[in-house]
Amino acid sequence: MSASKYADLPDIDTAPDVYETEDPVPLSQTAHADSSEDESSYPSRPGKGKAEVSGKEELDYSNLVGAEEASKKFRRAEQKRLRTRTHYAYPPSPTSPSSPLEPSDVSRPVPLSQRLRALQTELSALESELADPSNPLLQKEREEENVDPGELIRGLVDVRTRLEKIRKGKEGRARLVGAILEEDGLQKGDGVGKAAQEVPVSPEVKSPPKSELQNLVELDRRLGELEHVVGSSTTSLDETSPMPTPLLPLVMRLSNQLTILTQPRHIDSISRRLKLLLSDLERTSAAQNQAHKRHPSQPNGASQAPSIQEQLFPILLRLGPLLPQIPHILTRLRTLSNLHSSATAFQSTLEDLEEEQKKLRSTLLELEKAVETVELSLKDNREVVKNNVAGLEGRVNALLSRLEDLAREPTSTT
Numbered sequence: 001m002s003a004s005k006y007a008d009l010p011d012i013d014t015a016p017d018v019y020e021t022e023d024p025v026p027l028s029q030t031a032h033a034d035s036s037e038d039e040s041s042y043p044s045r046p047g048k049g050k051a052e053v054s055g056k057e058e059l060d061y062s063n064l065v066g067a068e069e070a071s072k073k074f075r076r077a078e079q080k081r082l083r084t085r086t087h088y089a090y091p092p093s094p095t096s097p098s099s100p101l102e103p104s105d106v107s108r109p110v111p112l113s114q115r116l117r118a119l120q121t122e123l124s125a126l127e128s129e130l131a132d133p134s135n136p137l138l139q140k141e142r143e144e145e146n147v148d149p150g151e152l153i154r155g156l157v158d159v160r161t162r163l164e165k166i167r168k169g170k171e172g173r174a175r176l177v178g179a180i181l182e183e184d185g186l187q188k189g190d191g192v193g194k195a196a197q198e199v200p201v202s203p204e205v206k207s208p209p210k211s212e213l214q215n216l217v218e219l220d221r222r223l224g225e226l227e228h229v230v231g232s233s234t235t236s237l238d239e240t241s242p243m244p245t246p247l248l249p250l251v252m253r254l255s256n257q258l259t260i261l262t263q264p265r266h267i268d269s270i271s272r273r274l275k276l277l278l279s280d281l282e283r284t285s286a287a288q289n290q291a292h293k294r295h296p297s298q299p300n301g302a303s304q305a306p307s308i309q310e311q312l313f314p315i316l317l318r319l320g321p322l323l324p325q326i327p328h329i330l331t332r333l334r335t336l337s338n339l340h341s342s343a344t345a346f347q348s349t350l351e352d353l354e355e356e357q358k359k360l361r362s363t364l365l366e367l368e369k370a371v372e373t374v375e376l377s378l379k380d381n382r383e384v385v386k387n388n389v390a391g392l393e394g395r396v397n398a399l400l401s402r403l404e405d406l407a408r409e410p411t412s413t414t
Contacts, residue, residue: 120163127156154212223247 065073129135130152142148227247260266319326 116163119159123156123160123163127153130156 130138132138
């Protein structure tokens with residue numbers, strides 16, 4: 001019914017479908033076998049002159065390529081496809097550990113500044129990873145290798161301090177203080193340095209990392225040397241505070257005193273005082289000379305004055321080197337005065353306690369005497385009671401015997 005419906009339509013294609021695609025040639029066969037199979041697999045097609053059109057609905061084979069030509073053409077394409085392809089290989093990376101470089105392939109060395117920045121970035125990344133307690137890598141190392149995160153953080157801090165020293169360096173006052181502190185170490189290690197100069201040290205040898213205790217000892221030594229340079233090491237400890245005076249306030253006070261002393265008005269005042277002192281000394285010397293001229297027969301007073309001066313001069317010479325320690329001695333004496341005042345108060349309390357102890361001892365002696373008298377009276381009373389009991393018992397026995405005698409008399413009379 002459907003065929004009759006579309007039978008009158010002129011453009012319907014009722015011819016069979018024909019595909020001209022060539023089958024793929026097997027690779028294991030030779031060229032001769034391929035040509036024979038291709039010739040047998042494809043139907044022979046007529047040439048251009050032999051093509052005949054049977055009707056409107058049939059295909060026109062006049063313009064098609066022959067089977068032999070098609071097989072040759074497509075076989076060449078297959079052979080081109082099977083050729084080896086050249087692949088481009090990238091050069092090995094200098095940072096890759098799996099690609100060792102030969103001496104000829106070594107690239108230009110990285111600058112030190114870039115290496116320092118790379119180390120700083122890597123150090124910051126490591127710090128961020130270690131600061132996160134929920135990091136799986138940190139937990140894995142802690143469980144498997146028993147790695148202490150504190151040791152890792154301590155190592156990072158050590159590396160950061162070393163990098164900061166390299167990056168910033170020492171300048172100004174820090175450089176001066178470092179030079180002063182290193183003088184004693186250089187003087188002590190002269191012999192060791194001479195021996196070490198003879199032995200070359202390889203740059204690959206690294207010093208072992210210092211522990212926390214060694215760092216504290218080194219810090220304490222450097223602080224002691226700094227206190228010795230500043231002058232606070234001569235300050236004696238106070239009884240009220242077990243630690244020495246702070247170093248920073250002392251340095252600030254010294255700097256303030258230095259700024260005050262370097263002012264022109266203070267220098268002028270010091271010079272004026274020195275001039276006044278010199279004038280006073282000149283007047284005293286002139287007065288002594290006049291007195292000696294007026295009374296030349298009194299050598300005792302003149303001999304006494306030089307003798308006093310001769311006694312004071314060596315004392316001043318001995319006190320000269322001790323002038324920096326005199327303020328500390330004065331502060332020490334002030335603290336000792338407080339201690340002496342507290343000691344006197346303690347002595348008075350001890351005397352009061354001794355007096356009270358004497359009173360208690362006297363009362364104890366009196367009580368002991370009273371107890372002895374009571375014991376003696378108790379002994380006497382015991383003897384008296386014993387005698388009374390014995391007498392009473394004798395009298396009772398005598399009374400009983402008399403009663404027995406009286407009881408026997410009536411019986412005998414009867």
